Amino acid sequence: MALLEVDRVGKRFGGLAALDEVSLKVEQGEIYGLIGPNGAGKTTLFNCMTGLYGVSGGAVRLDGRAVHNRAPHEVVRQGFARTFQNIRLFPNMSALENVMVGRHVRSRAGVLGAVLRGARTRAEEAAIRQRAQELLHFVGLERKGRALAGHLAYGEQRRLEIARALATEPKLLALDEPVAGMNPSERRQMAEFFLKLRDSGVTLLLIEHDVKLVMGVCDRVAVLDYGRKIAEGTPDAVQRDPAVIAAYLGSET
Ligand SMILES: Nc1ncnc2c1ncn2[C@@H]1O[C@H](COP(=O)(O)OP(=O)(O)O)[C@@H](O)[C@H]1O
Numbered sequence: 071m072a073l074l075e076v077d078r079v080g081k082r083f084g085g086l087a088a089l090d091e092v093s094l095k096v097e098q099g100e101i102y103g104l105i106g107p108n109g110a111g112k113t114t115l116f117n118c119m120t121g122l123y124g125v126s127g128g129a130v131r132l133d134g135r136a137v138h139n140r141a142p143h144e145v146v147r148q149g150f151a152r153t154f155q156n157i158r159l160f161p162n163m164s165a166l167e168n169v170m171v172g173r174h175v176r177s178r179a180g181v182l183g184a185v186l187r188g189a190r191t192r193a194e195e196a197a198i199r200q201r202a203q204e205l206l207h208f209v210g211l212e213r214k215g216r217a218l219a220g221h222l223a224y225g226e227q228r229r230l231e232i233a234r235a236l237a238t239e240p241k242l243l244a245l246d247e248p249v250a251g252m253n254p255s256e257r258r259q260m261a262e263f264f265l266k267l268r269d270s271g272v273t274l275l276l277i278e279h280d281v282k283l284v285m286g287v288c289d290r291v292a293v294l295d296y297g298r299k300i301a302e303g304t305p306d307a308v309q310r311d312p313a314v315i316a317a318y319l320g321s322e323t
């Protein structure tokens with residue numbers, strides 16, 4: 071069984087079919103790329119998978135369990151974490167605290183317990199802090215734990231978001247344009263980081279505009295165009311696919 075199964079998912083906005091019977095399967099342990107011109111429906115698909123949008127048809131299953139039409143926090147609890155195309159951190163909290171917030175999804179006391187800080191939760195709190203520190207180290211921000219998230223450089227904020235998502239212990243991590251706005255050297259570092267993430271056991275689903283990066287790190291790639299999947303396969307095969315070439319030549323990107 072595939073880790074993630076997207077089964078003929080449709081999404082309509084009024085008269086617009088943003089997604090039209092999109093199906094794909096992401097296998098445990100792979101890096102799966104999702105590309106396509108602007109407006110193709112990539113972010114909409116992420117939103118349908120992670121509870122931000124209901125679906126107009128079809129189903130999404132993680133490990134065989136439905137995640138479509140569920141509340142976002144339930145999807146996270148089932149092991150599906152994501153980041154956003156626009157960074158969503160708590161800018162006035164420290165980097166460490168931002169990661170700890172992600173971690174509380176998994177704690178027994180939950181977020182409320184963390185706020186009330188009862189005696190029972192104190193040991194758990196220490197464990198959460200410890201794990202958050204490890205995750206900051208994993209994303210290369212071990213020296214930035216006390217810095218306010220809003221004061222971090224752009225690339226650091228992107229990595230902090232990933233650390234926060236990892237704190238929820240996901241089976242699958244979906245990243246929406248994680249290297250947007252980065253320079254070539256930052257992009258190369260991120261590409262290496264994605265491979266390290268995969269090797270640590272996290273399956274990755276990557277929306278990315280940077281086709282070169284996608285082709286370099288992904289095991290398989292799907293291409294969306296006008297809400298439809300027009301190609302899927304290894305990076306090499308997809309790059310040579312005439313339908314893909316036409317979709318990219320016909321767009322500004
Ligand atoms: N909340 C929404 N309401 C109406 N239309 C939307 C909404 N979200 C996305 N769309 C439309 O759906 C299409 C796909 O958008 P999106 O998924 O953001 O594309 P991508 O991420 O591939 O660039 C676009 O035409 C966009 O305008």
Ligand SMILES: [Mg+2]
Binds near residue numbers: 112113114155
């Ligand atoms: Mg998008």
